[in-house]
Amino acid sequence: MNIYDISQKAGVSPTTVSRVINGSDNVSEKTRAKVNAIIAETGYTPNAFAQGLGHDTMRTMGILCVDPSDSRSCPSLSNAIGYIQRELRAHDYDAVIYCVGYNMAEKARCIDDMLRRRVDSIFIVGSFFIEDKEKNNQCILDAAEKTPIMLINGYLNHKNIYSFLCDDAGASLQAVGHLLDTGCKKVLFLHGGMSGSEKRKLDGCREAHASRKLVFSDDYVHECPQGVAEGTKFIENLAVGGLKFDAVFATEDSLAVCALKYAQKNKIHIPKDLCIMGYNNSVQSICTSPELSSVDQNIESVCVTAVSMLISRLKKGGVPTRTIIASEVIMRETTRTKH
């Protein structure tokens, strides 16, 4: 069943059928009605490949992201997939998704697939995909020659690449600043592996100390293992090892949960003797008791902004190469209040 079959049944030319399908004005109401009737009756569905060949676009974007089922993946970034996709659909674009787990080898292959599909743009979600070594980012730079690249919480300074960042440095500055201003002296910085985003958080933490003329030692920066039990044990070992801290700044709520469990296990009172600040404002932050104070990255705004800027970019509008969206520190029960 193709456009010729329909045109024959309707007694019109394929061109006219095409006009009806694409909602062109130059079709009489009568003809339109007849063609639509045939289409409905036969259950005909236009072939998107052929449409794509003609239009040279299939109105499709590619999304490259970390597998949401991977335990190490940041939950707010999984939500990003939904946000981006929803916004794209509002503009009549579909999305092909590539979840690649933490296996970087697939990155280039995925990007190549997207280019074969002539996607109108590529979204890369998460700073994880942007590597330190210039050369490992080459496939991204190459792809930018052919299609605009939208980086969600990642940054790369290059033509046709647009970055949309959570203000991780600013949020960390504010969050750690709050800890210091409410009496905390020694902040333990817990992270889950140093991506670009984590580095910015560490910068913010350092800045919070520096601007208060306080010392922040690298001895207080630790990578915490995955898993609640492992993480809790790890923190306990730090304490047993002699590290003194009265606050934990975790770059991920799941790590904050570990800190909380460590405190409860050791009968350390929260927030009197230990303050905990999480990150991502995930479901986890509200299911503990006490509930976790946490940084909300405002991922939804980041995604909405990215899509709307992409649309204007596709209309040949000018778009800034780097946009930073403010995050927000949500105070709950694991931090003290200023007086």
Place this chain on the structure above:
Amino acid sequence: MNIYDISQKAGVSPTTVSRVINGSDNVSEKTRAKVNAIIAETGYTPNAFAQGLGHDTMRTMGILCVDPSDSRSCPSLSNAIGYIQRELRAHDYDAVIYCVGYNMAEKARCIDDMLRRRVDSIFIVGSFFIEDKEKNNQCILDAAEKTPIMLINGYLNHKNIYSFLCDDAGASLQAVGHLLDTGCKKVLFLHGGMSGSEKRKLDGCREAHASRKLVFSDDYVHECPQGVAEGTKFIENLAVGGLKFDAVFATEDSLAVCALKYAQKNKIHIPKDLCIMGYNNSVQSICTSPELSSVDQNIESVCVTAVSMLISRLKKGGVPTRTIIASEVIMRETTRTKH
């Protein structure tokens, strides 16, 4: 830059270039090397539309799912997206994703888009999409005329539709049975809205009572509002209203968290005076103290099985129309142990 440009530069026919691209054997090493060199040098990328037109497949599946960023969406089903996509890629299929939120009006439109794209199959993730009224499922049945439909935790008895179900009834039977066998007398059944999957859980709960000759009254079935604060309040009101219960079976971990908060707020000892069983074995189940006992739906196995059966179906193999994968009850700290 197309296949003709390449063929010209390489001094061979387009067919030969096509052979090189598709890895055909019938090409001399010399020619292959030359063509590959030109391809690399020019940065040529084959056009997938045109390939699709020729092959009449673009090796793409469609995934229809609930927006993972929607708070009501089940977290294990969001993971399903990653699992399905990963398995498909292993078989060299890509996936177009359609996250539609709880706005059912879009369902038909998404399915239609997938058909235009001539997807090789459609995955529908979640019983939410399968409605009670036959007529509302019509677009799914129609789509099944054109492409196989894979239902993840949903069931529809129809040609070319294959169902892959978590054993929600069985798991609930076992989970509630455990509550009853460890001394609980009155089980409060909390759900978040009655989808097909929730109904099966309720069936299991009823069966657990019936098989033990115990009475289970509908007064103990309640829909709990979204949100930790609201849910906790809701349960408290039930208790204040005079409902007596010594166990909660929640169809979602987030609801179990509410039950836990209710208990802690009212100084009810867990599990001595109240047992709580959650569902989905989500991150939430391990970040509370005490940690939640919960049902693991084994979504990964469900997805892996669905994809592998789809692949064999596409090879014209016979595939059962309905496959049920066992779930597992994970005992943690909110339930008692049998002695």
Place this chain on the structure above:
DNA sequence: ATGAAAGCGCTAACAT
């Protein structure tokens, strides 16, 4: 308002 004809970039059947 409608139609005829020429592509879009690739693959496949059939030569050679």
Place this chain on the structure above:
DNA sequence: ATGTTAGCGCTTTCAT
């Protein structure tokens, strides 16, 4: 091992 030719199903000039 390589080339020729004819589509795949649609859109888009350009006529009428």
